[in-house]
Amino acid sequence: MSLALARKWRPKKFSELVGQDHVVRALTNALEQGRVHHAWLFTGTRGVGKTTLARIIAKALNCNAPKKSDPCGVCDSCVSIDRGRFVDVIELDAASNTQVDNMRDLLDTAAYKPTVGDYKIFIIDEVHMLSRSAFNAMLKTLEEPPEHVKFILATTDPQKVPVTVLSRCLQFNLKPIPVPIIEDQMKKILGEENIEFDSQGIELLSRYARGSLRDGLSLLDQSIAQGNGKVEEESVKSMLGVVDESLVQSLVEITLNQDADLLTQKINDIERMGASFAFVLDEMASLLQRLSLFSLTTQGLDERLIEGYQRLFDQTDDEHLQLLYQIVTIGKRDLLLAPDEKVGFTMTLLRMMAFLPDRGRDRKPQKNKEIANSIPTSKSPATQKVRTKVDTHAQVMIDLKTNADWKVFVSKKVPSGMAKMLAENSEFESFVEGVLRLSLDGDQKHLLVDRYKDKLRDLLREHIDAKCRLKIKVGAVSDTPLATEESEIKQRLDQTTRDLEEDPFVRSLKDDLGGKLVSESIRPNK
Ligand SMILES: [Zn+2]
The missing domain is CATH 3.40.50.300 (P-loop containing nucleotide triphosphate hydrolases)
Known part of the structure; x- marks a missing residue:
């Protein structure tokens, strides 16, 4: 040609x-x-x-x-x-x-x-x-x-x-061209050119084209040359430095299991294969995205994938997946700053290891009833969702007598949003004859908007007292839910930092590789 x-x-x-x-x-x-x-x-x-x-x-x-x-x-x-x-x-x-x-x-x-x-x-x-x-x-x-x-x-x-x-x-x-359209176009061209191909190879090239048909076709040119006139998954993979989905899944699993030995082994494998660490990170990010979606729907996934996804999902949760996604995408971005790709890649995966999902942490040390209940027994994410819904409606009408009760109410019953900000900046004064009196931090008086106040009142009526009225005055505050939360986060952050510093694995990183804990990157365990 x-x-x-x-x-x-x-x-x-x-x-x-x-x-x-x-x-x-x-x-x-x-x-x-x-x-x-x-x-x-x-x-x-x-x-x-x-x-x-x-x-x-x-x-x-x-x-x-x-x-x-x-x-x-x-x-x-x-x-x-x-x-x-x-x-x-x-x-x-x-x-x-x-x-x-x-x-x-x-x-x-x-x-x-x-x-x-x-x-x-x-x-x-x-x-x-x-x-x-x-x-x-x-x-x-x-x-x-x-x-x-x-x-x-x-x-x-x-x-x-x-x-x-x-x-x-x-x-x-003009929009980036969707993968299936690039795929179809490549297949059509190869058909007309009488060039043999397999669909997996084409799918891979189409994804790698990142929305550009021109880039896709020049990759196709290269892969025809490399594959001796054929386009096959294996040669495409080696050309792109791509790795298997199964390898990507196992990397995520290894970080969840905190298996540092296996991780080192896998990283060396990737290096030997000559795969691109940047591409592996991209693939991990896209796997994490699919896992997040998996918690909502299994539509469009084949049986083979569902099993693997379920196994991973059972070891994590939505919030944790979001965090991992962030670690991976930031890791990819910072890859250029690392001494070499392997070091950057290793650090990113170690960072993933440093964070476990809430229930993963809690499960080991203590097994009281409450925690046992919070571990989903069902394997299906769909039923898990229903369970959560039932849980939030199980409790009705809370007592509201003290500032401490108020803080519990705000943290448990007020969904995030402006009403929550209003509540978090307000301190409990009294709750007498169905009238809840709060004082709002003077610095935050812009939050005193009818809409937010009404929303808060409705929540009070739902959970505290069906006829509750709400009075908020702007004044001095000393102990708002926000102040409490901030000091708790600080404490947890300090504790997490101490845990990380003492972690033998992190310690060996610091001692052997000259690694440093980036304090801004640490998020508290809840
Ligand atoms: Zn003409």
Whole structure:
């Protein structure tokens, strides 16, 4: 194959463009109805079809025999525009400086009528890179555009385009192309090219393309070359430095089991395989995301996955998954700062190990009734959810006599939101004859809004007294739920830090590897 796939299969008509249906529909409608704006701006990340679309429009406007809105693709105009040899279509890449220098001269030619075509079309890619003077030159033409001039601008960074220019353009946002669409397109191309492939290899490449068909096709080129003319999962994996889902699952499991020996072994395995640690982190993040979703729905998952997910999910919980996700994504971000990828990767996984889900911690030391009850007995996440719901409704009407009772009420019964902030900043005064009196911290008096107060009153009526009334005055406070919570968090944080410092594993990290505990990264165990 002499021609790269991305170039060979570059769409030449609207009907061939995939993944941008909304934009294509708007453009073809406008062209069919002859409502042709004088300046378009296409935004979107790399490789989603911005300049491809620009060229199709340029052809549609200058084609000698257009079919509805689509260019014919075979007339002299279409052919020479495709080859980049049509004098009236001027294509510029603002990212290359030499061309920007010519920008003014080129724009000066806008005043002259097109030589061969119906329209003189300026296609400017990465337009945000233009210099101020070039923008000014363009603006002059944009303000009073001659009938025969069209601008088609493209950028990955629309925020850097001056508002004066933006406001004169019809803007279209091109979206990253979804994985299944990239997959379909790759399969179609390979079919036409008579190249053997397996679906797993294609799926992997499509995911790795990250929404860019162009990147996807160039990966496809590489994998055809590496796989001796075939696209197969194994060769794709080794090319991308990808690892198995099972390895990713076992990494998460190892951190949950805090098995440092096994972890070291796995990390060495990954290194030996020549896999990319950055990619493994990406895969872990996406597994954690799927696990979080798994707690809500099992739709679209095959049996094989469900079993593995269930096993992992049983050892964690929603909140903990969120934390792990954060650790992994931050770890990925900071990988560049690490001495090398392996060190960064190891530290990220150790950090994951340092945090266990609440029930995981509680389960070992004490087994009193309350804790035993809080451990879901059912294996299914769906029933687990129902259980939680039942639990919150099990208790009715709490006694509210003291400031301590008030704090319990606020922490247990008031869901987060503005009403909770109002409650947390208020101290209990008295509760007499169905009237609850609170005093609100003067610094927080902006929270005294009827809506929040009503919400709080409704909660009181639900849990304390069906006829409860609420009076809040602004005044001095000394012991609000918030103050208590803050000091508790501080205490727990101190304790967690001490635990971590004393942890033999963390200690060996510090002593052997010169590791340091990043205090900002420590979150208290609840
Ligand atoms: Zn044509």
